[in-house]
Amino acid sequence: MSNAARIRIYLTGVGGQGTLTATTLLARTALDQGLEVTSGEIHGMAQRGGVVESTILLGGWMSPKIGHGEADLILGFEPLETLRGMTHLAAGGSVLSNTEPLPPVGVSTGREAYPDMARIRAKVEGCAAHSWFLPCRTLGLQAGSVQAGNSVLLGAACATGLLPFGPDALEAAIRTHLAPKLMDMNLRAVELGVRAVTSAS
Amino acid sequence: MSESTAPSGVTPGARPVNPLLADEPGARRLLLGNEAIVRGALEAGVNLVACYPGTPSSEVPDTFRRIGGGGRYRLEYSVNEKVAMEVGAGSALAGAMTLVTMKHVGVNVAADPLLTMTYTGLPGGLVLLSADDPGCHASQNEQDNRTYARFAGMPCFEPATAQEAKDMTRDALLLARELEQPVLLRTTTRVNHLRGAVEFGPLGQPAPIVPFERNPRRFVPVPAVARVRHAELVRHLGVAREKAEHSPWNTVRGDGRFGVIASGISRAYLSDALHETGWGGRVKVLDLGMTWPLPEELLTDFLSECDAVLVLEELEPLLENDVRALVQRRGLPVAVSGKGGALTIYGEYSTQSVTQALADLLGETARLPMACDPETALPVRPPNLCPGCSHRALYYAVRKVFGDDAVYSSDIGCYTLGLLPPLRMADFLFCMGSSVSAGSGFATASGKPTLAFIGDSTFFHSGITGLVNAVFNKHDLIVVVLDNGTTAMTGHQPNPGVIQDVLGNACVHLDIEAVVRGCGVADVVKVRPFNVKSTMKALAEMKERSGVRVIIAEEPCVLYARRTLKKPRNQVAYVAEQSPSVADCLEHLACPAFFRDDTGIHVDENLCGGCMVCLQVADTIKARKRSDA
Structure with a gap:
């Protein structure tokens, strides 16, 4: 077991998006790579369209919880939730975020205003050492479904070099752990995520 | 999920x-x-x-x-x-x-x-x-x-x-x-x-x-x-x-005159805190995994080797008080600390709260991580009733008929989410099954029209007893059984109200109406909440009567209908023409499938559950075939 890198990853999104499935896939990828993994999720009532937070801690952490200022990496599956989750970012931490909103009901009904992307980008860039923004829904649809957008973000994260494994490890985990009918679509999604990061840098 | x-x-x-x-x-x-x-x-x-x-x-x-x-x-x-x-x-x-x-x-x-x-x-x-x-x-x-x-x-x-x-x-x-x-x-x-x-x-x-x-x-x-x-x-x-x-789950590690006794998830926070601070070499730790009965000899030995101990446990200071009693009984010269400061009796502990408590024990200063400032005034994202949820349809009808004149006694399930505006269909709640009995008491003391909302699984859990009591003691309330055919909130587990085809051979379906009538309720009506007009009519008629009245609102949970019953809804709603009635529908029904942009109010086809309640609320909303159906 390698304890070389102690990394804390905070994932946030909206109930129904499939972020917990994505979290489990990334955690399995790490375990398959021989890393110590602790992962956590908080949902309960959140499956009814609320915020869903999850965590992956690599390298020997015992607690599944990530507090304020403790995340080395934030994966935001929805831009408003990326913004809300920024307090979890550690000094020197990085952020990858979807850019395509899922408006909460208060925004849909016009009672509240969704923060514009410029404000979200400014906040993220002000706090994070590195940040990447991707249109996950669009890229997911390009790969085959909205849900595949989650694999776009995971692929991108693996391509940043911030994790102790690369996209090849994620692809191997997809082949091992996903149902055969979902495999090709998710592999395409990973590829799109990797390309988005490598073309940006 | x-x-x-x-x-x-x-x-x-x-x-x-x-x-x-x-x-x-x-x-x-x-x-x-x-x-x-x-x-x-x-x-x-x-x-x-x-x-x-x-x-x-x-x-x-x-x-x-x-x-x-x-x-x-x-x-x-x-x-x-x-x-x-x-x-x-x-x-x-x-x-x-x-x-x-x-x-x-x-x-x-x-x-x-x-x-x-x-x-x-x-x-x-x-x-x-x-x-x-x-x-x-x-x-x-x-x-x-x-x-x-x-x-x-x-x-x-x-x-x-x-x-x-x-x-x-x-x-x-x-x-x-x-x-x-x-x-x-x-x-x-x-x-x-x-x-x-x-x-x-x-x-x-x-x-x-x-x-x-x-x-x-x-x-x-x-x-x-x-x-x-x-x-x-x-x-x-x-x-x-x-x-x-002698349990292998109760172990001592580390050295020093400062001791920490930890149990449950606090052990994880302690482990990470010691790693982060590098204070591991200065602290002796007793990990308790088998936490009752207390291993008093093991604890006494541990306490005897320490000048001061910190007890880590979430919620009540049970272990702390037991340790204090043991110290007093055995006359041990050790200072015990536990609850106080960052270690609260309410809420969860964290690596940071444990780090703070360790710093206090060791006379150190905790270096807690810097975080960027929280954003203020962000739109909230509370959990919500799903698009196409029959509870929303029922609540809409109840609010139309009873408004703020009635008092709403809620219960535990998805339908508790009806507490949010604009539906505001929960005035009080205690526990599983309390809607009927607490509603009975409230109605008696206040004289106000009272409606109790209870789901099918909760009805079988402990609503029946309250209903028998309401009949026996001649209470005056309307009980609405929100029968969506499954235990929706916790993930569609079976309950006696689930249809026989889904239950299979292992369980037997029970008919809620027969149970309600068997409890001695004579005034029972069944409605389909997706038919707004007939639901409102049934509610208005019941409003005029007194005694124990039961409405059974029958409509499968939208997620359950799709996933388990395999009933796709091929029709979706769309806004054919912007009108005041569309704005009114969004304001009072507040279906999450609706959204607003520069061109007006629209229905997101991907989110629409196909309940068609909005068509009955706004005359310029129409139905069409789902584009991928």
């Missing part, structure tokens, strides 16, 4: 044997804490599982259900926790190794049989899983069920990792059988819902059934028997205390 995820990502049916049922000692798999509990129970040889679902315990029975088990065990979704506890007790009396699962508040419901079965003992062995919820992630309170270990007299295990969840479940079941006494497996949300690598042990065979030997002087606790059995319970706890003294 989580309930549909197969362990290890394996699609059910893709392999002949589910990995949880594979006899592969030494295999390492990433498991949810609740899946690890299932594996531990299988390794011990569990024969019977009885439960009532509730977050954060639900994945335990749901995993037993999903993997089938190939005849290794019987699984029962009981109608409530007291019943699950009693079915489990009977099963363990008959000699089966038994696991009973529920969330923390469920143990209150089950407390009556629990506090006597520790007197009689249970030869087959019974473990009660109590899944507590510090932080109230999905609960109405954050009570500390370690209290029940002390109250009922049960040995208690508290895992902190997925591996421990598996191993302690196994050990708890084996201890329960060895002692013939019920054992408490106490988890918290963080443990139930963490994932970690779990190394499997041998699967073995289901436990042999212990033959029942008639013994009324033990199993029928009339006063003369109960007196003797109480003394027996104390003796059993003495034996269990000896086990705790």
Whole structure:
């Protein structure tokens, strides 16, 4: 077991998006790579369209919880939730975020205003050492479904070099752990995520 | 979502044997804490599982259900926790190794049989899983069920990792059988819902059934028997205390005159805090995994070697007070600290709160991480009733008919989410089943029109008793049974109201209307909430009458209809023309499938559940075929 890198990853999104499935896939990828993994999720009532937070801690952490200022990496599956989750970012931490909103009901009904992307980008860039923004829904649809957008973000994260494994490890985990009918679509999604990061840098 | 995820990502049916049922000692798999509990129970040889679902315990029975088990065990979704506890007790009396699962508040419901079965003992062995919820992630309170270990007299295990969840479940079941006494497996949300690598042990065979030997002087606790059995319970706890003294789950590590005694998930926060601060070499740690009865000799030895100790435990200062009492009794010169400052009696602990407490103990300054400023005035994202949810349709009709004149007594389920504006359909709530009885009391004292909302699973759980009482005592209220045909909030578990086709051969469907009439209610109406006009008409007629009136609002949960009943809704709503009625519909129905942009109000086709309630509210909303249908 390698304890070389102690990394804390905070994932946030909206109930129904499939972020917990994505979290489990990334955690399995790490375990398959021989890393110590602790992962956590908080949902309960959140499956009814609320915020869903999850965590992956690599390298020997015992607690599944990530507090304020403790995340080395934030994966935001929805831009408003990326913004809300920024307090979890550690000094020197990085952020990858979807850019395509899922408006909460208060925004849909016009009672509240969704923060514009410029404000979200400014906040993220002000706090994070590195940040990447991707249109996950669009890229997911390009790969085959909205849900595949989650694999776009995971692929991108693996391509940043911030994790102790690369996209090849994620692809191997997809082949091992996903149902055969979902495999090709998710592999395409990973590829799109990797390309988005490598073309940006 | 989580309930549909197969362990290890394996699609059910893709392999002949589910990995949880594979006899592969030494295999390492990433498991949810609740899946690890299932594996531990299988390794011990569990024969019977009885439960009532509730977050954060639900994945335990749901995993037993999903993997089938190939005849290794019987699984029962009981109608409530007291019943699950009693079915489990009977099963363990008959000699089966038994696991009973529920969330923390469920143990209150089950407390009556629990506090006597520790007197009689249970030869087959019974473990009660109590899944507590510090932080109230999905609960109405954050009570500390370690209290029940002390109250009922049960040995208690508290895992902190997925591996421990598996191993302690196994050990708890084996201890329960060895002692013939019920054992408490106490988890918290963080443990139930963490994932970690779990190394499997041998699967073995289901436990042999212990033959029942008639013994009324033990199993029928009339006063003369109960007196003797109480003394027996104390003796059993003495034996269990000896086990705790030598338990591999209670260990000492580290050096120094500063001690920390930690239990439950606090052990994880402590471990990470010591790693982060580098203070590990200056602190001696007593990890308590088997936390009741207290290993007093082990504790005394530990306390004797320390000048000061810090006790780490979430919620009540139970361990702290016990340690203080022990220190006083044995005259030990050690300073004890625990609750206070960052270590609160409410909410969860964290690595940071434990770091702060360690700093205070060691006379250090905690360097807590810097975080960027929180954003203010962000739109909130509360959980909401789904698009196409029949509860929204029913609530809309009730608000139209009763407005703010009536008082709304709510209950526990998805429909509690109707408390949010604009529906505002919950004025008070206590616990499962309280809508009917608390509504009865409120109506009597206030004289106000009172409606009680209760779901189908909750009705069977504990609504029936309140309904019988309301009839018997001539109360004056309208009970609305929101019958969506499943236990929606916790992930579509079976209940007696579920249709026979879904229940299969294992269970029998019960008709709610027949039960309501059988309880003596004469004024019963059935409505389909997606028909707004007829629902409002039925409500308006009931409003004019008095006594106990029951409306059964029947419409399947939209997610359940799609996933389980395989009823796709091929029609979706669309805004044919912007009009004041569309704005009015959005404001008063507040369906999350609606959104507003520069061109007006629209319906997101992907989100639309196809209930067509909005068509009945706004005349310029029309139906069309879903584009991919």
